Amino acid sequence: MSGYAWWRLNNLNEMKRYSLSTETNIAQYWLHRLLEPAVLFSGIAVMALGVIWATTLNLANREQVSAERTAAALAMDIADTYEAQIVRALREIDTTLKLVLYSLDGKSAPSVLDDLRARGMLPPEVLFTVNVTDSLGNVLASTEDLDTAQQGVATHDYYRFAQQTEGMVVGMPRFDQESNDWELFFSRRAQGRNEGAAIIVTVSVHAGYFVSSYEPDVLGEQGVLALVGNDGIFRVRRTGTAISANRKVDYETMVAVSRDVETPAKLTVNAWDEILRYTVARELFEFPLAIVVGLSEAERLAAVKELEQTYLWRAMLASLLLLIIVILLGRLSWKLQRAQFHNMEQRVAHAQRVEYLAFHDSLTGLPNRAFFSQLLTQGMNHSRRYTQQFALLFLDLDRFKMINDSLGHDAGDELLQEMGRRLNGAVRESDVVARLGGDEFVVLLPKIEAIRQAEIVAEKVLSTVSAPFTLAGQELHITVSIGVALFPKDGEDEQSLLKSADIAMYYAKEKGKNNVQFSSKALNADSLERFALESNLRSALQNQEFKVYYQSKQDMNGRVTGMEALLRWQHPDLGLVAPMEFIPMAEENGLIIPIGRWVLKTACWQNVAWQNEGFPELSMGVNLSARQFLDKGLLDDIKTALHETGMAPELLELEITESMVMYDVEQTVQILKKIKKMGVRVAIDDFGTGYSSLSRLKDFPLDSIKIDGSFIYDTIDCTGNQKLTEAIIEIGRTLSLTVIAEGVETLEQLEYLRTISCDQFQGFYANKPLPPEEFAVAMREIYLAPQARL
């Protein structure tokens, strides 16, 4: 299809307008993009995942921090309590030591102890043992049975320390094999006795006593409760149920962790068992000892860690669920979107198809009349603006109707399609080819500078179209008649421009078809009459404006053998219109069929009427036009006419022109045979003008040939025509055909024909075509005096 320059220009402008408005809507565009399901769902999913994980991690972190704080605070609480308990216990022990030393005051040690015990002033024996030793380390008295305690203690560290030290001494722990327990020793010497050795009082304590406040519920299995000397040696240490002692650690390092009471518990790895604990180590104010409290980090945070795990699992599960939901939703929406898109695409395609159909000819795919009208208007606007001119070519296929009728509509359609292709091939890309309907095409040539340009294109079209077609197995030569109108010279609006081109095209038809005619003012004026005539022709049959005239055929003796029916049009304004003026028009627009049918019937009816009046059996010649001859209803029409009028078939003689016969020999023979079968006679009219192949003539089932009047007219002066006439008569005789000379006007001509043995003649010499009433009168005259004029 050709491009449409103005159409494109227009679209371009529209697009520019749209693009301008798009710029202002960038924000909306992005908003729209964000709301697209894929982006939206992904965004929501990412946000939800973010919220889930942020919440989870935050919660876990808070739980952890809270647990850590709790653990540290708990360690501090325990340490506070433990410190108070230890200090009280140590003071009680020291008080006991002082009490015993005070009570001794030169008395016997066993009696003092017994006395104190009886008074209930000694600590409970179940845990505490009080010993009194002399300056040599011998045990003087004990709350335990003497036999077990009676050994010397001079070598024991607490003894030696006590000898050297004022105040209470804390000895090293000792493991008692017998009770399988650690024992702690606290001793004090008597004050201000001698410069040398003094009496020493010792309280030995079951070591477990100092760590008995270990609550497994609070301190767990891995907690620690301990008493460590400032020498770095553990006096007692408990973890779970295990009680141990005597291990050395770096005292300074340990105590440095929390020398201040306010210092919170520190998370450290304890050196003695490599366990991470919230540890508090606090030096005692009055005693050379420090307490150690530790809470196992693993135990304290186990619950929290478990909780964190639970949170993480939940978060993972939630994430997974979310992802699945989002994926499902996304898939669903994608499907929906695709369905919508598909639906929309179909709608658009349908709309495009509808629009295409509305603006294009379905047969050839060319722009149709409506679209062409639009293009033409745009073209005119464009040309006006730039003061250009353009050409409009109006094309009409010659004899298309005949082809359509004879070869069928399918072949006609095929021909039109081929026409469309050829036209498109013959013009430039920027030219417009459109089909207005039927066999009418138009070509629009924009930006024509000289008429010559349009002429070149038109000639190219003529030559392209005239290349042979192969249609329904037959090779055809098709031609077009082209009318050219120029804008703005030949019309400033669509209608007048089209009309000018149309008139020029008709003129081309009249000029013998297959040619190009340019529109002009004279042509337009001339054509106005023609248009009036054509429109009148359509109503002429109904208005009974047609008349049949008759001209007699006579033999050489002047005897009437028959007549020829001749059509006349009695136009209400123009008077009698010659057949030459309206028959081609009727042929062109198809009116010839009903008109021909009417003539045939009228002629038959007239013939029968005359015979009924007493006329002899005269033959009746009726002309068939080319279109009529090829019409499928011809045979039926003849039958109907004969049947309805009662005309004898052998009296009817159908006259066809020589050119019609030669157009399609095979088909003509077929039709003629059928006509002959009905008993109707056939004559070839205008013989000698159609360049017919004489050799084929014998194939036609003919009865007569009629020598064209132009030969007879010249026979007297022209020897060439004489020879031809003689030859035709010779052929007729050879083929046993009746030879009739037409157009005989003079006696001279008649005499000549008589010498060359022509069978019959027809012409003004006998009588001119007459209306039926006059013809009847003339006939009677002839019959009354047959020899009078010869």
Place this chain on the structure above:
Amino acid sequence: MSTRLMVNMWGLLFSLLAGSAGAEVVVVVSAQNPTKTLSHAELGDIYLGRLSRFPDGTAVVPVDQRETSPAYTEFYRYHLEKTPTQIKAHWSKLIFTGRGQPPARVANDTAMANAIAVSSRAIGYLDSTIIDERLRVVAIE
């Protein structure tokens, strides 16, 4: 259950051995004390400092023996089903946390008999062979 059974079996074995020697640790009160029976639980509670009154409501003063005495181990093992270490741990905690004081101790069965005889509130334990008219054996059920 099984530990209790084991303890009972050990107790049985021991009593058989002790029985051959004619000795058995019994719980005693003063003859003036009306208490005739105590449950194992009541006895245990009294000696572990959890119960301070007899069933009739009068105050109770438990008297203990030294660890070195044979009756001590026998009493705690048989009547309280505790080892000396457990008893130490128990009193360690109570004393250390200031929530109780253990029973006063006497040196031997004789001292025990004398201590119980003079106090109607006292309760003690001793070898059955030492029992005299001042004392009453409390049946432990």
